[in-house]
Amino acid sequence: EDKVVQSPLSLVVHEGDTVTLNCSYEVTNFRSLLWYKQEKKAPTFLFMLTSSGIEKKSGRLSSILDKKELSSILNITATQTGDSAIYLCAVVPPERAGNNRKLIWGLGTSLAVNP
Amino acid sequence: DADVTQTPRNRITKTGKRIMLECSQTKGHDRMYWYRQDPGLGLRLIYYSFDVKDINKGEISDGYSVSRQAQAKFSLSLESAIPNQTALYFCATSDPRDRGRNEQFFGPGTRLTVL
Numbered sequence: 001e002d003k004v005v006q007s008p009l010s011l012v013v014h015e016g017d018t019v020t021l022n023c024s025y026e027v028t029n030f031r032s033l034l035w036y037k038q039e040k041k042a043p044t045f046l047f048m049l050t051s052s053g054i055e056k057k058s059g060r061l062s063s064i065l066d067k068k069e070l071s072s073i074l075n076i077t078a079t080q081t082g083d084s085a086i087y088l089c090a091v092v093p094p095e096r097a098g099n100n101r102k103l104i105w106g107l108g109t110s111l112a113v114n115p
Numbered sequence: 116d117a118d119v120t121q122t123p124r125n126r127i128t129k130t131g132k133r134i135m136l137e138c139s140q141t142k143g144h145d146r147m148y149w150y151r152q153d154p155g156l157g158l159r160l161i162y163y164s165f166d167v168k169d170i171n172k173g174e175i176s177d178g179y180s181v182s183r184q185a186q187a188k189f190s191l192s193l194e195s196a197i198p199n200q201t202a203l204y205f206c207a208t209s210d211p212r213d214r215g216r217n218e219q220f221f222g223p224g225t226r227l228t229v230l
Contacts, residue, residue, distance in 0.1 A: 032217055042119075042205060042221035043158075088158070092217045102173070103219065107157040 002027045004091050006106035014114050017079050021109045023089030024071040033072050035063055036088040038108070043088055046074070079113045086110050118142045119222035121206050127228045134193040136225050138206030146209045147189040148219065149173075149181060151202040158205070164189055165211070196229040203227075 003026045032050045036043035047056040049065040065072040090103040119140045149161040160173030162181040182190045206222040
């Protein structure tokens with residue numbers, strides 16, 4: 001069964017710390033992996049990663065996928081209180097009968113950044 | 116203006132009542148989804164629709180029904196609400212022509228409490 005596991009489930013850090021969030025997947029021949037940030041509202045898109053291994057960056061956030069390890073990490077440097085959120089990972093499976101390429105979601109990592 | 120809107124934003128109801136949650140989008144996307152989010156369980160797909168004539172069950176469709184009235188509107192109904200349907204409900208859209216990004220755009224959520 002296709003599965004996405006995120007770790008840690010929760011994390012508390014101080015402003016200025018660097019954090020690394022992990023997303024592991026067991027999805028054969030996956031197509032892409034997506035990271036979302038959810039504050040006190042709807043999830044918003046951060047990055048899409050593919051098996052090309054190209055790192056994506058946006059300000060203090062960066063993410064890369066390791067095809068061999070079947071995982072992706074999301075790094076946040078010089079954390080700020082505004083980074084406090086749940087970070088969700090989702091994998092797009094290959095198109096096969098019955099799945100219509102629905103996203104497979106992890107449970108998320110809850111990050112709290114204290115001043 | 117928000118691209119994906121949900122009404123109501125909050126609702127408290129009693130066991131046995133029929134409830135309808137509505138979702139509208141101005142993004143012109145064909146694909147629409149209903150999720151529920153519960154603490155510790157992540158996002159779970161209830162129903163999804165790839166066009167006006169297409170309705171598909173997700174992981175947890177029991178106790179729910181949907182209606183795709185138009186490309187822009189996708190409603191979720193709880194025929195007879197029960198307390199374990201208390202959750203945060205999200206509507207989302209996606210564009211199959213998004214060149215493989217598979218990004219989903221979420222509405223602001225409806226917090227439903229069933230007493």
